[in-house]
Amino acid sequence: xxxxFLLPFLVLLSPAMAQADGNANDAxxxxxxxxxxxxxxxxxxxxxxxxxxxxDGLQQAYQNKPLALSKTRMEALLSQHDAQANDAxxxxxxxxxxxxxxxxxxxxxxxxxxxxxxxGVLVSELVAGTGAKPSSGGKVQVRYVGTLPDGTVFxxxxxxxxxxxxxxxxxxxxxxxxxATGSKWRLxxxxxxxxxxxxxxxxxxxxxxxxxxxxxxxxxx
Numbered sequence: 001x002x003x004x005f006l007l008p009f010l011v012l013l014s015p016a017m018a019q020a021d022g023n024a025n026d027a028x029x030x031x032x033x034x035x036x037x038x039x040x041x042x043x044x045x046x047x048x049x050x051x052x053x054x055x056d057g058l059q060q061a062y063q064n065k066p067l068a069l070s071k072t073r074m075e076a077l078l079s080q081h082d083a084q085a086n087d088a089x090x091x092x093x094x095x096x097x098x099x100x101x102x103x104x105x106x107x108x109x110x111x112x113x114x115x116x117x118x119x120g121v122l123v124s125e126l127v128a129g130t131g132a133k134p135s136s137g138g139k140v141q142v143r144y145v146g147t148l149p150d151g152t153v154f155x156x157x158x159x160x161x162x163x164x165x166x167x168x169x170x171x172x173x174x175x176x177x178x179x180a181t182g183s184k185w186r187l188x189x190x191x192x193x194x195x196x197x198x199x200x201x202x203x204x205x206x207x208x209x210x211x212x213x214x215x216x217x218x219x220x221x
Contacts (some may be wrong), residue, residue, distance in 0.1 A: 045085070094197065097207035101191055104149050104209055108188045119174045122188035126213070131181025134219040139164050140176055141218035147211045154203055154210075160217050169194050169210075176216065184215040 042049055060067050067074075105122070108114065114122050134140045141162050146155040165173050171189030179185060191197075191207045199206040 046081075094207065097205070100149075101207050101209050105188065105190060108209075108211075114188075117174060117178070119170075119193060120190045121171050121175050121193060123175065124186040125183065126186055127182070127184035127215070129180035129182030129184075129216060131216075132219050132221070133180055134165060134177050134216075135221040136173070136177050137164075137166055138219055138221035140216060141220075142176075142214050142216055144212050144214045148204070149209060149211070162220075171210070172212075172214075176214070179214075179216045181216050181219055184213065187212045187214060 042054070056068065059065075069077075108122050109116065111122075111124065113124050115124075116122055139162055141160050143157050143160050144155075145153060145157075147153050163172075165176060169189070171187065171193035174193065175185070175187050175189075189210045189212065191209050194210045195204050195206075195208065197206050199208060204210070
């Protein structure tokens with residue numbers, strides 16, 4: 001929640017007051033309308049607000065009277081309230097994103113031919129390989145395409161590339177040692193084994209599961 005949640009309300013006040021100047025009879029209704037609008041917002045944002053204290057503070061500040069609390073005390077309370085509101089909003093957003101991820105993973109899990117590794121990665125074997133498997137600390141030569149849940153390609157190799165398995169995301173680390181050279185797999189990696197709650201800049205949002213088609217071309221153990 002923005003700290004100064006009254007600012008948008010007050011910005012609208014000046015043109016409304018200017019319009020009301022043309023008709024003195026509107027003054028009461030305007031004041032009441034502004035109060036009702038503010039009340040609706042506060043009911044949503046601070047449902048347990050003590051209205052008498054709110055009215056006292058509003059009246060004293062509006063009339064430029066001495067305030068009952070020091071500026072330091074008010075700043076501390078507002079900062080604390082902001083932090084709590086921001087935490088609650090972040091938790092709500094996280095739950096929403098996790099819900100989207102759970103539905104995506106459930107849909108992918110229901111696909112024909114999909115098996116789930118113990119760590120939660122979903123695997124579809126597109127081409128079976130017969131060569132050596134990489135060790136957990138080894139290197140792999142791969143060709144791959146990575147996509148977001150909506151199908152957007154966020155990364156791909158134009159040419160075969162070598163990677164150390166200890167330098168890639170955890171979803172690759174637990175999956176590729178089970179691939180034989182020559183294999184091509186489709187992996188659906190939950191966000192906890194990818195970029196998690198932090199995401200990856202503007203490219204990958206928090207709690208985003210990733211899909212890869214990976215062809216294992218060579219290993220160096």
